[in-house]
Amino acid sequence: xxxxxxxxxxxxxxxxxxxxxxxxxxxxxxxxxxxxxxxxxxxxxxxxxxxxxxxxxxxxxxxxxxxxxxxxxxxxxxxxxxxxxxxxxxxxxxxxxxxxxxxxxxxxxxxxxxxxxxxxxxxxxxxxxxxxxxxxxxxxxxxxxxxxxxxxxxxxxxxxxxxxxxxxxxxxxxxxxxxxxxxxxxxxxxxxxxxxxxxxxxxxxxxxxxxxxxxxxxxxxxxxxxxxxxxxxxxxxxxxxxxxxxxxxxxxxxxxxxxxxxxxxxxxxxxxxxxxxxxxxxxxxxxxxxxxxxxx
Amino acid sequence: xxxxxxxxxxxxxxxxxxxxxxxxxxxxxxxxxxxxxxxxxxxxxxxxxxxxxxxxxxxxxxxxxxxxxxxxxxxxxxxxxxxxxxxxxxxxxxxxxxxxxxxxxxxxxxxxxxxxxxxxxxxxxxxxxxxxxxxxxxxxxxxxxxxxxxxxxxxxxxxxxxxxxxxxxxxxxxxxxxxxxxxxxxxxxxxxxxxxxxxxxxxxxxxxxxxxxxxxxxxxxxxxxxxxxxxxxxxxxxxxxxxxxxxxxxxxxxxxxxxxxxxxxxxxxxxxxxxxxxxxxxxxxxxxxxxxxxxxxxxxxxxxxxxxxxxxxxxxxxxxxxxxxxxxxxxxxxxxxxxxxxxxxxxxxxxxxxxxxxxxxxxxxxxxxxxxxxxxxxxxxxxxxxxxxxxxxxxxxxxxxxxxxxxxxxxxxxxxxxxxxxxxxxxxxxxxxxxxxxxxxxxxxxxxxxxxxxxxxxxxx
Numbered sequence: 001x002x003x004x005x006x007x008x009x010x011x012x013x014x015x016x017x018x019x020x021x022x023x024x025x026x027x028x029x030x031x032x033x034x035x036x037x038x039x040x041x042x043x044x045x046x047x048x049x050x051x052x053x054x055x056x057x058x059x060x061x062x063x064x065x066x067x068x069x070x071x072x073x074x075x076x077x078x079x080x081x082x083x084x085x086x087x088x089x090x091x092x093x094x095x096x097x098x099x100x101x102x103x104x105x106x107x108x109x110x111x112x113x114x115x116x117x118x119x120x121x122x123x124x125x126x127x128x129x130x131x132x133x134x135x136x137x138x139x140x141x142x143x144x145x146x147x148x149x150x151x152x153x154x155x156x157x158x159x160x161x162x163x164x165x166x167x168x169x170x171x172x173x174x175x176x177x178x179x180x181x182x183x184x185x186x187x188x189x190x191x192x193x194x195x196x197x198x199x200x201x202x203x204x205x206x207x208x209x210x211x212x213x214x215x216x217x218x219x220x221x222x223x224x225x226x227x228x229x230x231x232x233x234x235x236x237x238x239x240x241x242x243x244x245x246x247x248x249x250x251x252x253x254x255x256x257x258x259x260x261x262x263x264x265x266x267x268x269x270x271x272x273x274x275x276x277x278x279x280x281x282x283x284x285x286x287x288x289x290x291x292x293x294x295x296x
Numbered sequence: 297x298x299x300x301x302x303x304x305x306x307x308x309x310x311x312x313x314x315x316x317x318x319x320x321x322x323x324x325x326x327x328x329x330x331x332x333x334x335x336x337x338x339x340x341x342x343x344x345x346x347x348x349x350x351x352x353x354x355x356x357x358x359x360x361x362x363x364x365x366x367x368x369x370x371x372x373x374x375x376x377x378x379x380x381x382x383x384x385x386x387x388x389x390x391x392x393x394x395x396x397x398x399x400x401x402x403x404x405x406x407x408x409x410x411x412x413x414x415x416x417x418x419x420x421x422x423x424x425x426x427x428x429x430x431x432x433x434x435x436x437x438x439x440x441x442x443x444x445x446x447x448x449x450x451x452x453x454x455x456x457x458x459x460x461x462x463x464x465x466x467x468x469x470x471x472x473x474x475x476x477x478x479x480x481x482x483x484x485x486x487x488x489x490x491x492x493x494x495x496x497x498x499x500x501x502x503x504x505x506x507x508x509x510x511x512x513x514x515x516x517x518x519x520x521x522x523x524x525x526x527x528x529x530x531x532x533x534x535x536x537x538x539x540x541x542x543x544x545x546x547x548x549x550x551x552x553x554x555x556x557x558x559x560x561x562x563x564x565x566x567x568x569x570x571x572x573x574x575x576x577x578x579x580x581x582x583x584x585x586x587x588x589x590x591x592x593x594x595x596x597x598x599x600x601x602x603x604x605x606x607x608x609x610x611x612x613x614x615x616x617x618x619x620x621x622x623x624x625x626x627x628x629x630x631x632x633x634x635x636x637x638x639x640x641x642x643x644x645x646x647x648x649x650x651x652x653x654x655x656x657x658x659x660x661x662x663x664x665x666x667x668x669x670x671x672x673x674x675x676x677x678x679x680x681x682x683x684x685x686x687x688x689x690x691x692x693x694x695x696x697x698x699x700x701x702x703x704x705x706x707x708x709x710x711x712x713x714x715x716x717x718x719x720x721x722x723x724x725x726x727x728x729x730x731x732x733x734x735x736x737x738x739x740x741x742x743x744x745x746x747x748x749x750x751x752x753x754x755x756x757x
Contacts, residue, residue: 023512032511037468043562043570044468069570084468086506224557224571225476227466227508228692231536231551241545243535246694260545263645267547267574 002036002085005058007078010148013065014116015074016050022057024049024087030123031093031218031250034059035226037084038076043069046223048120048195048249049088059085062119062148089226090249094216095193096127104128110136110182110189110213111157112175112204114196118149120218121195126156134158136182136189140175140200144168175200176207189213194253198265202258209254217253219244222267235261301404304333306411311625315596318480318565321622322386322411327365330415334362336400337407344397345409350741351384351449353377355394355409362412371420374413375427379452379496380445380740382421382488383474385414388737389616421491427452429499434458436754439524440501441509441695444472445736446530446727448496449743450750454528455499457751462524463496464507469561472532473728473736476561477553479590481597482619485560510698515723526722526750529710530743533728534692538685539582543639548574548647552583552591552686559594576600576682580650582636583686584608586735589619591684592628600682602628607635607655607668633657633668637675639683649679689733699723707732716746717753724750 006018024034033048051060065071076082095104109128113121118139125135137157141147143166154160162170163178171178175196183189192215194204201217208215224230226245233244236257242248307323308314314321325333337359345355354373361370374381390396390410398406420426436459440451443465451461469475470493475485483489497503509515509531518524536551538544555573558564564573579595581588584606596602604623606613609632613620624630633655640649654674657666691708703711703719709732716724726742728734 023507027512041563041569067570072570084506086466086468086508086512088511089508224554224562225467228535228694229476229532229689230554230557231538232554234538234545236545241538241540246535246692260645264545264547266645 001081001083003081004076004078007076010062011146013074014062014146014148015065016060016062016119016148017076018058018060019082019085020057021059021085021087024059024085025052025054025057028052028059028088029092030096030127031120032088032090033120033226033249034061034085034087035089035223036061036073036082038069038072039083042072042083043067044084044224044226045069045073046089046220046226046245048218048220049123050119051123051126059087062116064116086226090245091247093124093193093250095191096124098131101131101133104131105133107133107191108136108189109133109191109193110138110179112138112140112179112192112194112196112200114140114175114194114200115142115146117194117196117200117218118153121193122149122153122156124193125153129156136187137161138163138175138178138182140164140178140196142166174203176203179204179207183211192216192253193218198258198262201253201256202262205253205256205258215253216250217256218249219251219256219261220249221261221265235264299404300336301400303336303405303408304329306408311622311627314481315626318597320484321481324418325411325415327367327419330362330412331365333408334359334412337363338399340399344399345394345407348393348395348397349377350393350737351377351744353394353413358416359407359409359412362416367416367419368423368425370416371425372427374416377744378740379427379449380492380736381413382417382492383445383483384737384740385410385412385417386483386488387478387735389735391617393737421487426498427495429456431456431458433460434754436460436526437462437522437524438750439464439518439522439527440530441515441527442466442472442530442532442727442729443470443493443503444474444530444532444727444739446532446739446743446746447472447528448493449740450528450530450726450747451501452496452499453744453747454750455496455501457747459750461500462502462504464509465503465505466508467561468505470503470505472530476557477587477590479556479560479594481593482590508694510694515695515699515702515720519722526724526753528716528743528746528750529695529718529723529725529729530727530739531692531695531729532739533689533733534708535690536685537687537690539636539687541636541638543641543647544685546639546641546647547645548576548681549639549683549685550574552581552587552684553689555591555684556587556594559598565594565598573598574682576680578680579603579682579684580605580636580678580680581684581686582606583688584613584615585686585688586615586619587733588684588686589615589623589628591686593623593626595682595684596626596628603631603678603680604628605631605634605636605650605652607633608665609633609657612665635668635670636683640677647681647683649677650683651675651677689728691729691732695729714745715749715752716742717749722753724753
């Protein structure tokens with residue numbers, strides 16, 4: 001079992017947990033992810049590593065409730081434990097490799113985090129700070145009350161910009177518009193990392209392609225085993241089919257076929273929604289999802 | 297006593313009934329039936345069957361004990377050679393192995409060796425008999441990567457030789473392909489697989505799940521930091537293969553591995569489990585191997601009309617005859633000498649059908665089978681909402697890419713000698729990781745050979 005040492009509610013639907021998982025903490029690097037499974041009946045949920053403490057043997061995860069299993073995860077508290085917690089999975093971020101450090105130091109890097117994507121951006125920025133690399137970070141969110149990790153990010157980023165769609169905090173606009181504004185004001189970037197919802201990453205990539213800034217995105221497709229066995233997480237990158245779990249999760253954003261990836265991500269929407277409704281409605285479930293016709 | 301040329305029939309669930317449930321298809325012999333079937337064994341002086349068994353079970357000896365109703369002794373004899381008899385009795389291709397060599401088979405039907413093995417293993421489990429380990433610990437630590445058939449066999453054999461063995465499993469349950477790949481109706485997970493894993497535990501083997509070798513910890517770290525002196529890699533096959541035809545990224549196209557994993561490992565078919573599965577109303581399964589049969593029969597049980605589309609003819613179907621027979625009985629439709637050329641996609645990006653071309657058989661190819669050739673202009677469209685690709689797998693690069701000195705061949709499979717020695721000192725490998733996707737029993741054979749080679753390695757050290 002993998003005990004939860006700390007739980008924090010970051011916004012209405014976003015939760016942070018610090019989990020004891022010594023083997024994962026010993027070997028992980030920024031950019032990698034874990035798979036968590038709440039109990040026997042739970043799904044295998046892939047989540048990017050948000051922070052790690054090798055000495056304590058802990059991993060920090062941040063998740064948003066989207067389906068039955070994440071809803072149940074949100075009900076867990078400090079002292080509870082996950083049945084399964086496996087990782088690190090996937091390739092570490094290329095920016096956070098010691099061998100490349102001299103090259104990385106020459107770059108002017110901008111991170112764009114969207115929503116819950118702030119979590120996987122944090123360990124990369126932190127790692128770069130620890131290795132003497134300056135970064136610019138833009139956090140975009142719909143509104144102020146779903147922004148999180150502002151203070152933590154301020155500590156590790158050289159420059160931090162906050163953008164809200166509704167203008168309730170910081171720049172009035174989305175992350176793309178904030179980036180455009182910064183470029184317009186004369187800032188120059190030669191590497192961009194965008195992590196967030198697929199639609200946001202798609203629009204960042206359209207912009208950075210125009211601006212000529214190479215861009216890396218972290219893909220979060222549907223995944224089952226996460227070890228390179230089931231093929232559920234396949235994506236089209238350039239002319240090739242890639243598997244996010246072993247080839248990724250980070251890819252050249254200008255080569256990713258986002259439209260296809262977004263269509264695939266919707267694959268289980270009905271089933272996911274159904275599982276959630278069933279759980280919320282329990283015995284009173286009557287098929288309100290309009291699909292299953294209720295349980296016999 | 298019936299006709300000695302004919303085997304004692306085995307009871308199975310009615311095809312119409314079992315097509316709607318996930319209960320085991322074959323119900324197994326009763327004691328009386330097993331004893332009667334055992335009576336058909338000629339107890340050959342030079343038993344051909346043993347030579348046909350990749351793990352060399354002393355078949356006539358155990359059958360002799362069944363004849364005498366000494367079922368416990370029969371189990372001991374099997375256990376000397378096999379760590380997974382209840383599994384093998386269910387999923388081995390006996391017709392091409394032990395039973396294929398049986399002298400009885402020349403004039404009549406071969407002795408039902410597989411069904412007898414299953415009977416003995418089930419009897420032992422129901423009567424609480426566990427395999428014994430009488431060895432003395434020799435103090436050497438060996439790591440086994442993967443808890444599938446090759447890993448479990450290697451671990452069991454090494455434990456019986458006195459080694460301190462730890463099995464590392466990447467998933468949340470032990471058994472590898474036995475739990476994620478083979479469906480419940482062919483191999484019950486709790487009753488059979490868990491029990492067999494418990495038997496390996498009873499030999500003193502330790503198990504650690506949720507550990508991905510190459511990521512959580514590397515092979516070198518296992519040896520340098522955790523004191524393992526030798527490693528056996530039984531990590532299985534890897535990434536599923538696709539056809540690279542238009543429409544293959546559409547929603548509703550699955551690899552057989554994904555479809556089966558959602559059902560078998562994640563129990564998507566069961567009430568109360570969170571993992572979703574697209575059930576499908578009309579399903580096309582592409583391929584003709586055992587995995588294709590498993591996927592087809594699973595889809596059928598989830599309520600779909602199922603078509604198996606295979607590019608060669610029935611005679612070339614790579615699946616076991618029994619599986620094909622069972623699938624047909626249950627209502628799976630076989631569209632033979634046909635191959636998809638395109639998956640048709642609707643506006644939402646989901647599968648709406650399949651364009652299929654008819655094939656004929658040409659000259660034999662490198663595999664010795666006649667090569668399927670497209671018949672020009674024979675394309676037609678079939679309506680469906682789900683396509684399951686069952687075309688085999690390519691090796692997982694995780695371990696080879698994170699272990700210096702561990703070489704792979706052009707296909708990406710680990711290079712190993714017949715005995716299982718890899719290109720890296722003290723590291724052995726076997727099963728699908730070496731050969732590419734094959735059968736449970738071949739993987740077990742490789743695990744067994746490698747265990748002997750590891751023992752040899754320590755003796756010569």
